[in-house]
Every structure is written in C-alpha cells, then in structure tokens.
Amino acid sequence: xxxxxxxxxAIVTGGGRGIGFAISDRLAAEGARVAIVDLNExxxxxxxxxxxxxxxxxxxxxxxxxxxxxxxSCVKQVAEKFGRVDILVNNAGITGITKALTEVSEREWDxxxxxxxxxxxxxxxxxLPYMLNQGSGSILSMASIAGKEGNANLVPYSTAxxxxxxxTKALAExxxxxxxRVNCVAPAxxxxxxxxxxxxxxxxxxxxxxxxxxxxKPEEVASxxxxxxxxxxxxxxxxxxxxDGGRGKY
Numbered sequence: 129x130x131x132x133x134x135x136x137x138a139i140v141t142g143g144g145r146g147i148g149f150a151i152s153d154r155l156a157a158e159g160a161r162v163a164i165v166d167l168n169e170x171x172x173x174x175x176x177x178x179x180x181x182x183x184x185x186x187x188x189x190x191x192x193x194x195x196x197x198x199x200x201s202c203v204k205q206v207a208e209k210f211g212r213v214d215i216l217v218n219n220a221g222i223t224g225i226t227k228a229l230t231e232v233s234e235r236e237w238d239x240x241x242x243x244x245x246x247x248x249x250x251x252x253x254x255x256l257p258y259m260l261n262q263g264s265g266s267i268l269s270m271a272s273i274a275g276k277e278g279n280a281n282l283v284p285y286s287t288a289x290x291x292x293x294x295x296t297k298a299l300a301e302x303x304x305x306x307x308x309r310v311n312c313v314a315p316a317x318x319x320x321x322x323x324x325x326x327x328x329x330x331x332x333x334x335x336x337x338x339x340x341x342x343x344x345k346p347e348e349v350a351s352x353x354x355x356x357x358x359x360x361x362x363x364x365x366x367x368x369x370x371x372d373g374g375r376g377k378y
Contacts, residue, residue: 129371132359134159139203141251142220143194146173146320149268151217154354155185160215163206164188167220193220193247203254213258215357218269220250222285223322226330228331229283237284244288249294252310259308264356267355268310269296272378273372276314279334289314293368300366311363316372317345340373 138155141149144166151191152162153301156179166172169190176188191202207213224240227230245358248269259265273377274282275289292312300310317323324342335343349371355361356369 129356130158130354130360133357137163137206138204138215138217138357139163139213139246139251139255140217140219141165141191143217144175144188146166146322147315147318147346148157148217148219149175149355150290150350152179153221154350155215155217155357156182156186158345158358161185161210162187162199163202163210164221165173165191165193165202167192178272188257193251194242194248198377199247199250199254202279203251203258207258214215214262214265216251216255216265216267217353218251220247221270221288222325224282224284226327227282230357230358232284233314239349240284245291245295247252248292252295252299256303256308257318260303260306263307264269265308265310267299267310268357269310271296271312271314271368273301273314273316273318273370273376275366276370276376296368297366304365305329308329309361311361311365311367313349313356314368314372314376315344316369316370317343317351318349319345338375339375342373344371344373353358 138160140152143152143164150165156162164175172188179186189202192198221244225236270290271292272289274286275293278286296312352371
C-alpha cells in the first residue's frame with residue numbers, strides 16, 4: 129500500500145472508463161474514498177457498481193466539467209459526503225477532431241479547450257478552498273506527450289494539453305507553501321476507447337513514435353498517477369512526468 133492514500137477523499141473526472149476508471153480503481157484499492165465524475169450516466173452507474181462490489185466507498189456524480197455551476201455543485205457534494213477533499217484527478221478530456229488546422233472550426237476549437245483545459249481550471253479552482261482550509265491536498269492533471277511535442281492534425285488537442293502543463297507549473301508554485309502539491313502526467317498513446325476511435329492511419333503513425341513498440345495500458349498510467357498523489361511523492365510538485373514508452377526526451 130502507498131503511504132497517504134488510505135482514508136483520503138478523491139475526485140476523478142472522466143472516471144467512467146479508460147484511464148479514469150483505472151485511476152479510480154487503483155485509488156479505491158489503496159483505500160481511498162472515490163467520487164467518480166462523468167457526463168455519461170450509463171458509464172457512471174456501471175463504474176460505481178463495479179467498484180462498490182469490491183467493498184470500496186464510491187459515489188458516481190454526473191457533471192459537465194466545462195460548466196462552473198456543475199463543477200462547484202459536484203465538489204460541494206463530495207465535501208458533504210466525505211467530509212473533505214484531499215485529491216483531485218483532472219482526467220476528463222477529448223481528443224477532438226483529427227484534421228488540418230485550416231479545416232478546424234471555431235466551435236471545434238472551443239469544444240476541446242472547454243473540456244481539456246477549462247475543465248482543469250474549474251475543478252482545480254473549486255477544490256482549492258477546501259484544500260487550503262485543510263492545509264493539505266494533491267492535484268494531478270492529465271496532460272499528454274502531444275502537449276510537449278505537438279501532433280500534426282491535432283493542433284487544438286496539443287495546444288490544450290500544453291496549457292495543462294503550464295497551468296500545473298504555475299499553480300504548483302502558487303500553493304507550494306500551503307501544503308498542496310500539483311503535478312501532471314504526459315502519456316503517449318494509451319489503449320483506450322478514445323484512441324480506437326481515431327483513423328487507423330493516425331493511430332499507426334503515432335504508435336510508430338513509441339520506442340517500446342506498443343501502446344500503453346490504462347493501468348500503467350494509473351500506477352504513476354496514484355504514486356504522485358501519495359505521500360511517497362511528498363517532495364514532488366510542479367512536474368510533468370512522461371508515461372510514453374520512451375517517446376519523450378524531456
């Protein structure tokens with residue numbers, strides 16, 4: 129068991145499937161009380177049921193991460209149910225469209241930014257008063273290797289994930305003296321439903337960039353995320369850790 133997870137109250141956005149569910153599952157296995165946040169009620173019910181059967185204390189909450197009222201209400205419900213908010217995992221995100229920038233509409237650009245970047249801002253802002261009052265907390269956001277290196281035909285996504293990285297560094301510096309740590313991770317291609325929806329040519333092109341020669345697994349991302357959230361990583365803040373099979377070099 130990792131130190132500093134048991135008994136903690138955690139929020140995982142986009143926790144209904146893929147990487148988000150793997151993180152929720154690992155946090156629950158480490159003894160955390162987990163609020164799974166998702167917009168899809170079907171996924172919420174299924175995921176809550178799966179974790180509840182393991183004996184975990186879990187609640188599923190429907191929320192649009194791009195809407196401030198939704199986010200504030202969600203965080204308030206978690207605080208009321210669990211008594212505190214110790215951990216936030218900003219995992220909810222979309223890749224958006226796959227096309228050249230000249231073909232990207234304003235609506236398509238705004239959709240990616242509102243979920244992948246604005247959602248990180250809104251949830252982090254909402255949990256901070258609770259964490260500041262406690263004098264402790266840990267925030268972990270999902271960036272991407274695309275946020276460091278950029279991916280052709282994924283300019284909005286790459287831009288949003290680059291924003292997540294700098295958001296993390298700035299916020300970490302802002303709250304470092306308050307007992308709150310803020311980090312992010314940058315996965316490469318991970319074997320999830322989101323990636324399966326990409327055109328085959330796009331998947332193959334990005335897979336070829338991974339020196340290990342395979343896609344990552346959601347459980348591999350979850351392992352690093354939960355480590356960074358735990359007291360095992362108590363001297364780590366403001367960092368973006370690659371989980372990429374050797375693709376990133378910085």
